[in-house]
Amino acid sequence: xxxxxxxxxxxxxxxLDRLSCNAKEDPSTGRKTLKATTVCxxxxxxxxxxxxxxxxxxxxxxxxLGDDSAPNPSEMVLAALGSCISVGLLANATHRGVTLTxxxxxxxxxxxxxxxxxxGDIPEDKVAGFSDIRVNVTLAADASDEVLQEIHDNAxxxxxxxxxxxxxxxxxxxLTIG
Numbered sequence: 001x002x003x004x005x006x007x008x009x010x011x012x013x014x015x016l017d018r019l020s021c022n023a024k025e026d027p028s029t030g031r032k033t034l035k036a037t038t039v040c041x042x043x044x045x046x047x048x049x050x051x052x053x054x055x056x057x058x059x060x061x062x063x064x065l066g067d068d069s070a071p072n073p074s075e076m077v078l079a080a081l082g083s084c085i086s087v088g089l090l091a092n093a094t095h096r097g098v099t100l101t102x103x104x105x106x107x108x109x110x111x112x113x114x115x116x117x118x119x120g121d122i123p124e125d126k127v128a129g130f131s132d133i134r135v136n137v138t139l140a141a142d143a144s145d146e147v148l149q150e151i152h153d154n155a156x157x158x159x160x161x162x163x164x165x166x167x168x169x170x171x172x173x174x175l176t177i178g
Contacts, residue, residue, distance in 0.1 A: 008101060013094050020095075045069060064113070074130070078107045081133070081161050088155030089139065098147060102140035109133040133165070 023030045038048040038058070044066040047055035058076055060066025071079060082105040093100045110132045137155075139148045156162055 008090070008099075008103065010099065011090060011094050013097075016091055016094055043067065074109070074111055074113075077130070078109060078133070081105075081135070081159075081165065082107050084159045084161035085135065085137065085155055088159050089137065089151060092151040092154045093139075093141065093143075096143075096147065096151065098141050098143045098151065100139060100141045102138060104138040106136045106138075107133060130165075 034050075036048050036050045038046050041047050041057075044060040044064070046058045048058060049055050056076075057070040058073055059068070059070040060072045061068050064072065066072070085105050086103050089103050089105075090100065109130045111130050112126065112128060115126060115128045135156075137152055139152065141148060143151075
């Protein structure tokens with residue numbers, strides 16, 4: 001059976017409309033503080049706890065001195081990006097009454113890790129992290145190419161993760177000894 005033979009499990013269109021109306025009536029309802037706690041398990045194996053969900057394991061591949069048991073932090077950034085775009089695609093399609101049969105978001109990013117976590121080479125002109133990320137979205141639905149393009153474009157424009165990556169974010173870090 002191909003993906004075009006069935007629809008993806010949808011979302012609650014009325015609930016989506018309620019969220020949208022509430023955010024338009026009171027924009028402060030859209031402002032949230034998200035929390036996560038990461039605890040080092042051993043070596044480069046880390047468990048990240050979010051809400052009351054099972055922890056997410058994040059590690060490193062052997063080439064980066066890890067045990068290859070989980071995606072590394074930069075791969076998790078790509079995973080967050082792809083998931084956020086996918087959520088936006090499904091929400092935009094639902095809002096337009098379009099039933100998608102396929103959402104696939106393929107990402108690849110060019111990253112400079114030669115600074116090796118702050119203990120390596122760090123000249124002034126070196127930018128640690130991703131320099132370029134390419135995203136390829138595949139959508140299938142009984143809708144025109146124009147409508148699918150609009151769904152795609154809205155998802156990209158309004159994705160919180162896309163927007164986080166496109167602009168500087170204020171980040172403060174404090175140290176607690178103990």
